[in-house]
Amino acid sequence: MSERPNWTSKYAFIVTTIGSAVGLGNIWRFPYIMGQNGGAIFLAVYIILISTICFIPLINELYIGKLTKRECIGAYESINRNFKFLGVLNPITGILIAAFYFIVGGWIINYILKSILNFNINDYGEYFSNFIQQPVYPCILTILFLFICIFVTAKGVKNGIEATNKILMPLLAAILIFLVIISINLPNANIGLEYMFKPDFSKLNSHMVLAALGQAFFTLSIGMGALLTYGSYIKEDKSLVKSVYTIILSDTAFAILAGIMIFPAVFSFNMEPNSGAGLVFVTLPKIFSQIPYGNIVSLAFFILLLCAAITSGISIVEGPCASMVERFKISRAKACTILFIVISVLAIPATLSFGYLSDFKILGKTIFEFLDFLTSNLMLPLNTLFLCIISGWYLKIKGINIIKNKFFALLFDAGLRFVVPIALICLMLIGLN
Ligand code: PHE
Numbered sequence: 001m002s003e004r005p006n007w008t009s010k011y012a013f014i015v016t017t018i019g020s021a022v023g024l025g026n027i028w029r030f031p032y033i034m035g036q037n038g039g040a041i042f043l044a045v046y047i048i049l050i051s052t053i054c055f056i057p058l059i060n061e062l063y064i065g066k067l068t069k070r071e072c073i074g075a076y077e078s079i080n081r082n083f084k085f086l087g088v089l090n091p092i093t094g095i096l097i098a099a100f101y102f103i104v105g106g107w108i109i110n111y112i113l114k115s116i117l118n119f120n121i122n123d124y125g126e127y128f129s130n131f132i133q134q135p136v137y138p139c140i141l142t143i144l145f146l147f148i149c150i151f152v153t154a155k156g157v158k159n160g161i162e163a164t165n166k167i168l169m170p171l172l173a174a175i176l177i178f179l180v181i182i183s184i185n186l187p188n189a190n191i192g193l194e195y196m197f198k199p200d201f202s203k204l205n206s207h208m209v210l211a212a213l214g215q216a217f218f219t220l221s222i223g224m225g226a227l228l229t230y231g232s233y234i235k236e237d238k239s240l241v242k243s244v245y246t247i248i249l250s251d252t253a254f255a256i257l258a259g260i261m262i263f264p265a266v267f268s269f270n271m272e273p274n275s276g277a278g279l280v281f282v283t284l285p286k287i288f289s290q291i292p293y294g295n296i297v298s299l300a301f302f303i304l305l306l307c308a309a310i311t312s313g314i315s316i317v318e319g320p321c322a323s324m325v326e327r328f329k330i331s332r333a334k335a336c337t338i339l340f341i342v343i344s345v346l347a348i349p350a351t352l353s354f355g356y357l358s359d360f361k362i363l364g365k366t367i368f369e370f371l372d373f374l375t376s377n378l379m380l381p382l383n384t385l386f387l388c389i390i391s392g393w394y395l396k397i398k399g400i401n402i403i404k405n406k407f408f409a410l411l412f413d414a415g416l417r418f419v420v421p422i423a424l425i426c427l428m429l430i431g432l433n
Contacts, residue, residue: 005157023312025292035273037201065231072225090225091320106141133355223380279369
């Protein structure tokens with residue numbers, strides 16, 4: 001078998017990991033969850049959690065990858081043979097996430113095509129629900145999006161994953177800044193900015209805190225082995241702490257900028273910020289249709305969303321791909337072909353769950369909702385919990401080996417052993433209700 005790949009530089013590692021983190025979670029999910037949870041106060045809680053509690057499992061996952069230099073299953077196995085099945089849960093989680101995440105990737109491709117072909121519709125809500133209910137077209141788009149991510153992954157760590165992130169991430173930042181400038185220059189943009197930055201403390205509650213925590217874990221891609229795999233490609237990084245803070249800071253900046261891009265526009269056109277998942281696919285297209293050069297703005301926005309989804313999509317595929325390559329000793333191309341088939345088989349019924357299969361329910365949820373629920377509320381926190389317990393209680397990893405500052409190292413030790421596991425258990429208990 002060929003040698004294990006490595007990142008060509010520290011920049012490559014950081015930009016690719018930021019690429020994994022910055023995704024639909026930042027631009028699609030973050031604004032609508034913030035919209036449903038009271039705006040600025042949610043943002044404040046989110047920033048506190050992401051820069052403290054989330055730092056620990058993020059660095060832990062990368063560190064275990066860097067330490068073991070193995071893909072997920074091998075990494076767990078090398079710690080203790082009996083942990084192997086816990087490792088297997090990671091690529092499985094990745095495949096299940098792919099099955100619903102990539103559907104949204106397909107929707108984005110449709111909106112790009114619509115923006116090119118002049119997007120003038122009377123009722124955007126009706127358009128969106130009719131579109132996702134169709135039996136064939138959304139399936140084709142989902143598979144197209146899956147194909148793009150699989151193709152990049154199959155080209156390898158250096159020529160595929162690294163090269164794509166190095167192009168798409170700067171493009172993503174440039175488009176985002178362009179759209180932010182347009183948005184804050186709309187009439188009454190200040191109302192949206194106030195909504196984002198002037199906290200209303202009456203909206204503070206435990207449910208919202210947990211929503212912020214769940215969002216922070218999801219957006220950092222913690223808990224499915226993507227980071228562990230990316231960490232295993234690090235040749236040397238003497239200041240992993242600095243890299244991790246760069247990743248967290250950038251991810252948060254992208255989320256905040258996405259909010260600054262969306263909320264002033266929403267308030268400027270007297271629309272509701274709490275329309276949930278439809279915020280990006282219904283409310284925004286309605287706004288685009290009312291502004292000058294709306295088609296170009298719409299095209300730019302959905303290209304931005306596509307870049308973000310691809311760089312995260314690649315990381316979702318890379319975990320299971322690396323596991324298959326290293327365990328079954330097969331080529332990347334073969335592993336990617338198998339993954340393409342497996343994810344398609346799962347994603348097609350999930351795509352159909354908006355139309356044909358909408359009456360097929362698991363625990364009262366459609367297939368799409370169930371996959372989202374199972375992975376985001378259960379499997380991601382559970383995998384993270386296992387890894388924290390393994391590091392903190394079994395390997396007895398000491399913060400001082402990772403963080404040079406003694407005080408912060410002690411905080412890290414307490415966080416890894418107690419605070420993060422407790423927070424994760426609360427997250428799962430609330431998520432299961
Ligand atoms: N972090 C990605 C996002 O924000 C989603 C993701 C979750 C990617 C888990 C990989 C693993 O969209």
